[in-house]
Amino acid sequence: MDFALTEEHLMVRKMAREFAEREILPSIQENDRAQTFDTSLLPKMAEQGFLGVTIPTRYGGVGMDYIALALVCEELERADTSARVIMSVHMGLNNLTLLQWGTEEQKQKYLVPQAQGKKVAGYGLTEPGAGTDPAALKATARKEGDVYILNGEKTWISLADVADNFIVFARTGRTGTHRDISAFIIERTFPGVSSMPIHGKLGVRAGDTGSIIMEDVPVPAENLLGYEGEGFKIAMTALDNGRYTVGAGAVGLTQACIDACVKYANERETFGVPIGQHQLVQRMISLMVQRVEAGRLLIWRAGWLKNQGIRNTRETTLAKWYACDASFDSAADAVQIYGAYGYSDEYPVERFLRNSKGAVIYEGTRELQELIQAQYALGYREDRPLRCEPVPYDPDTW
Ligand SMILES: Cc1cc2nc3c(=O)[nH]c(=O)nc-3n(C[C@H](O)[C@H](O)[C@H](O)COP(=O)(O)OP(=O)(O)OC[C@H]3O[C@@H](n4cnc5c(N)ncnc54)[C@H](O)[C@@H]3O)c2cc1C
Known part of the structure; x- marks a missing residue:
């Protein structure tokens, strides 16, 4: 078992983090208030290779593995959910579905320009x-x-x-x-x-x-x-990849809660000390740390299975369910730590709370993820062979 990220992983994570800090964070408060989608993000994300990060180079992609996809999603959502959503639908639900199910002609016509970021899906x-x-x-x-x-x-x-x-x-x-x-x-x-x-x-x-x-x-x-x-099978296998990106993003949102709360808890004082010294505030922060670490491990395990081409509906569903609930709980705690200021859009934590709720609904509600886990545990559900199995990552041919 190897938990170490490769040089390539570290590089793509750094790229995504710097991109988010440069291109998303400076304008996010304004865009969120105005309910404006910044379309200029799309060509900029394409330029970084994010829109084809986990697609083989022969199909216009960057040829990185599924862990790289999770890292990009985590870093983008650490800034804002809207940027990660682009990855979820374009890369997770569409590109990877074409890779798995598309004919060679469909891949050439649709996947190549999408992975290059010339078309959005x-x-x-x-x-x-x-x-x-x-x-x-x-x-x-x-x-x-x-x-x-x-x-x-x-x-x-x-x-x-x-x-x-x-x-x-x-x-x-x-x-x-x-x-x-x-x-x-x-x-x-x-x-x-x-x-x-x-x-x-x-x-x-x-x-x-x-x-x-x-x-x-x-x-x-x-x-x-x-x-x-x-179509139904195709839709479900697409969700195996979409949910993975949603869960990875949720880990980033929880990380953003930690970043914001650690800073605030060291600055804000009550009773003559920083609020970080109060044990009940510490409990909320420690829970966030627990959630981010556990969520990341679940996501990385699902990513490892994807890299092998092993079916991973159970593991991905579990990771998505856990990480999304965890980010919602963390965002609620973050607002609590900020007190009244958390209730205002002057600070980012209220946006985290509103954004985190979406992931508990889309790509399968929390209840659906619960049912899926129970069905596997009870033996009511099993993965049957597919005509087109998930495509494993191959460093030599990607
Ligand atoms: C921001 C956002 C982006 C989205 N993007 C996309 C997208 O790109 N593509 C796309 O196709 N869809 C997208 N969706 C839709 C999303 O996937 C659906 O909203 C989601 O699947 C839930 O469906 P629903 O809203 O119709 O809820 P319903 O299916 O009506 O469910 C309502 C409630 O009943 C519960 N429920 C339903 N059945 C059961 C059951 N058997 N047992 C227990 N509880 C149950 C649900 O958990 C939920 O709480 C998006 C949604 C949002 C909010």
């Missing part, structure tokens, strides 16, 4: 009536000659208003079960595709979230991802 599974239970989705795909005609609405989609390409899920059959669902690659420019922003969010206010509406969208048959009826 999103993922549309959730619908107004289907979130935790995606098998209930209603979008349809009707085959007509060499195109599928897609109709339906996807909602709460990150990067809905800015992404160029999306993986979306729609029904190609009529049994009403998850076996009817197929996955498609669509482009924003396809006729009949439109998007609408969602305003008034609790958190991730500096991020873009919206709905995607598909009205008689003609999608070339070659944009079917996987086979007809494989």
Whole structure:
């Protein structure tokens, strides 16, 4: 067992940390207040290679492993959740799904420009009536000659208003079960595709979230991802990677709580001493330390499994559940440590609290992660072989 980060890991972590301090932190308070998504982040993240960090170089990526992906997510979310969300949907949910399930033609056409950061990608599974239970989705795909005609609405989609390409899920059959669902690659420019922003969010206010509406969208048959009826499996394997990035980001948010609270607890005084000397404040900080260390280990174990190409739904779900709950609890404690000042957006901790709540909901709510763990423990769930297994990291060919 080796917990040491490689030279490459240390380098990418440093790059991501410096990037976050330079490009995100100076404007985040203003962007969060104004609910503005800073689109200039996308080309800047592309330039750093973040948008293709864990994609082989032959597909336009940087060729680093899954631990590197976690480190980038952790460092970006240490500054703000909205930047990490870009990694989750573009890299976690879309790029890695194309790598696993795409044909060579699909990889060349979509994955290469996405990994290079020339195109931005999103993922549309959730619908107004289907979130935790995606098998209930209603979008349809009707085959007509060499195109599928897609109709339906996807909602709460990150990067809905800015992404160029999306993986979306729609029904190609009529049994009403998850076996009817197929996955498609669509482009924003396809006729009949439109998007609408969602305003008034609790958190991730500096991020873009919206709905995607598909009205008689003609999608070339070659944009079917996987086979007809494989969409549900594809959606779930995408979440194995998306949840990993969300959990890794949550570790960064907990770290940000520690950074902020240690500074504040050493400065703010009550009863003639810094509040850090009060044991009840120390308890909140020590719990944050426990949470960040445990969360990071769970994430790194999931990353190690991904590097081997071993299925990791159980481990990734556990890591995501733990790390996201931990960051929410840590952010609540951080506001407490800041007292009334924590209740104001003059300091970052109230933003941490609002942002951390999102991760307890998206990419599977806390309750769903709990159910999954129970199902594995009770023997109600097992991983069956897939036609396209997760792609292992290979230092020689990536
Ligand atoms: C900021 C943000 C970004 C998002 N980005 C994306 C994106 O890019 N792409 C995408 O496809 N989706 C995205 N989502 C949607 C997100 O994945 C869903 O909101 C999430 O899956 C929950 O679905 P829901 O909101 O419909 O809640 P529901 O499914 O309606 O659940 C409501 C409540 O019931 C509970 N519940 C449901 N079923 C059970 C059960 N069987 N047992 C116990 N409790 C249960 C849930 O845990 C929850 O507490 C995003 C959401 C947010 C907030």
